[in-house]
Amino acid sequence: MNLTFQPSHVLPARVLLDKGVARRVYEFRVRVAKNLPPTQLQTESMIVFRRLIHRAVQLYITTECANILQRRQPRYAKTILIRAETLSKGRYLRRWARRLRSFGFSPEDAVVTAYASFGLISHSQIARVEVVVTNDLRLAKNFKAQKANIEDRFKRMVSNLLDPYSSLKLPEVVTTADALAST
C-alpha cells in the first residue's frame, strides 16, 4: 500500500459522473448554505467536479441523473446540469448492461457503466467516455477485479457490431478518491 502526497497527472478527456457524485456535489452546497461542514465524500466529489471543469475535461451525466437534478432546487442543481452534458441511451446500451449484470453489478451500476460505452450526445454521436467516476466503492472494486473478463466480453460483443460500435473501448471505473489522486 502506498501513502502518497503527490498525485499522478494523467487526465482523461471525457468523464461520466455517476449519480452519487452529482448527489454529493449537490449536498456539498446544501451543507455550505447551512453553515455546516461538508462530509469527506461531499468534499471529495466537489473538488473532483471543480478540478475536472478547470482542466477542461468534458463531463457527462446520465439521462436518469439529469431527470433527478431537474426536479431538485435549481440553486444547487443548475451548476451540474450546465457543466455536464446529458447522455441518452444509444443502441446496444441495454444489451451491454445485461451482460454486465452477469458480472454481479446491480441494475443501476450496470446501466451507468454501459452509458460510458454506448451513451450518445444529442442522440446522434457516441460520447466515448473514458472514465466513470463514482462514489460507489463496491462498483469500482468489482469492475477492477473483473476488468480482464469484462473487457474480453466487451470486445467479443462489439466485434460483432458494425461501425462505429465495433471500435468502442471499455472505460475505466474509478472512485472520487481515485480521481482526486490523479487530478
Next chain:
Amino acid sequence: METLTIEAESNLIIPAEISRSSGLRPGDEVPLHDATDRLFLFIEDLEARAAAQEWWNSMSEEDQRLAREEAEWYESLSEEERDAIWNEGNEELEKWLDEDDDEDDEGDEFDISTITRPAGTRPVG
C-alpha cells in the same frame, strides 16, 4: 513523491518541511482518503472552502436567503428520505433492463448505425 513510514503505535510522522509548506499545524485534522489501490493524504480544506465561498458569493442576497431555506428543508430529511429522492426512477430502470424483447429492437435507445448500415441489412451481435 514523499514516502512516509509508519512508526511504532501506528504513528505517521509528516516531515516538518512538508507540514510547513502545506500550512499544517499541530492539532489539524488531515483526511486520509481510501482509493481502491492506495491511501493518500489530501489537504483539502482550502480548496473546498474556496469553492464554497466562490459559489455563495455569486448569489444575490435574496438567492442566498432562498438557498438557506431550501437547505433547511433538505437537511431536515432523513437519510432514507434523501436516498428515495436520489433513487427515483430506479425501479423503472430495472424493469427496462429486464424487459423481455428482441435484442435488435431496443425500445427507447437511439441507433446511429442506420446511417452507415447498408439498406435492408440488420446489425448482428
